[in-house]
Amino acid sequence: MRPRLAGLELAHPILNGSGTYDAIAAHRAFGDALLERFPFSAYVSKTITLEPRAGNPPPRLYETPAGLINSIGLPNKGLDGYLADDLPELARLPVPLITNVMGATAGELAALVEAVDARAEIAAIELNVSCPNVKTGLDIGADPRELEAVVAQIRPLTAKPLIVKLTPNTADVPAAAAAAEAAGADAVSLINTLRAYAPHPRAPDRSWLGARTGGLSGPAVRAVALAQVRAVAQRVAIPVIGMGGVQSGRHAADLLAAGATAVAVGTESFRDAAAGTRIQHELSDLFAKSGDNAAATRSV
């Protein structure tokens, strides 16, 4: 199956989740085998901000039952560093590039989107709206009205497909998805990590994490992802990229059955750099055995 996603035709339904696969670092570790056997049908960059960010103080990771809390803090070289240093390397990947951006103000977002729009190597833009509003402290993506206003502001700045990465940390995720759609988003992606806390193993009154809180991912969130993807897909007409704890072709098929057009893999790539390929093959085998996509999926 070759899904069409917001104007992109993908070779298969498996992408990476933003911030879960540094293709440049992976190339240093694995060499050209990474390019020859690239596990994803499109590459989503980590979040790029206007200014460079060093990221959060360590510790940044905490293993949970069937999951991982991360508190990385979006380290990146900033827009100029990304365009000058990273983009030429990422352009060597054999798949379309989706650049994920985050801005705290309308001005920042406009600068990011205009700069990314100007680069032909980039096929699509994903907007990370898990960014606190400087006035309210709430994530932009948590308030459907604010989300709609932000997406509407940047929509005219690019003709590239615009994907909104929704936050799961809000009361009404389908309402946020509908707001993104109303403002002109071409697709939505979910779920981002669930806000989580990790007690220090030797001092339970304080956090293990350097930045105190983090986001939970991995199999622990899979059932939540299925519920949110299902609810969002029922609410909007634009394509949905589903993710959350996918470890197998079966899990990917479940998200497709819930209404997703494509599926992203994140934490499972940490356990196996080539997991995306295995999951894609398992998914393909499920479809081949069943004869059609609908029969390969089961109700949840």
Added chain:
Amino acid sequence: MSRRTLAPFGRRALEVTGRRELGAYVVLEVADPGGPAPRPGQFFMLAATEGWGGGEDERPFLPRAFSVLRARPGRLEFMLEDVGPGTARLCALSPGDAIWATGPLGLGFAAPEDDRRALLCGGGVGTAPLAIWQDELLAAARPAPALLGFRDAAHAAGAALLANPRVATDDGSVGHQGLVTDLLVAALDEDEHATVYACGPPPMLEAVRALCAERGVPAQLALEAGMACGFGACFGCVVPTRDGGYVRICVDGPVLDAAALAEVPAH
């Protein structure tokens, strides 16, 4: 010689071919037919293929990072200490069991420059990468004296993994009573024209870093940190640098030039 051997892409299943206990440690030998030769200081991400999960607190979930202890064609050895659900599961493996392995990963040790002698300094399970490094130095007819620190006699059994080590224990049950950095001070007092290669717990590495910085002695530190992936994907295993940023231990290290680090943080 390059400090980085590339890893085959993705994880591979390897068979456990040997397991021996060495005091408080377990040495696991695995077959890696056709696998690349790791550079001393490089590491692997390991997980058991069965029973990975469902242990203490329903863990482990992620693979664990281990420096290569020794390597010969088609064989790898790792030094383990049971300190949590991941290492407990790996320590319980028997010959015939299988592990998932990704590696070799990261950047290994660099040879000493300016005719300096190598001085190896290890603490606890941090002994592991110094064994493969000492093998290579001795094979090249370079002296490679080793200083090792352990908690007690059960752990000091790990000193047998290196040739002619000087040993310190916290409780004095073997060798010098005190810290391995006491031995390092004495060795540098004798001859400062050395490059120090150190691996051990963060407070020990921080002491080595500060000591070497004070004396202007070059030092290469093999760091460890909780890692999710081992190949730069998760950005979890960072250490602060002198320029105010962070580097990832897994792809920029695990062997880092001590002079580049602001400190080795203790968690």
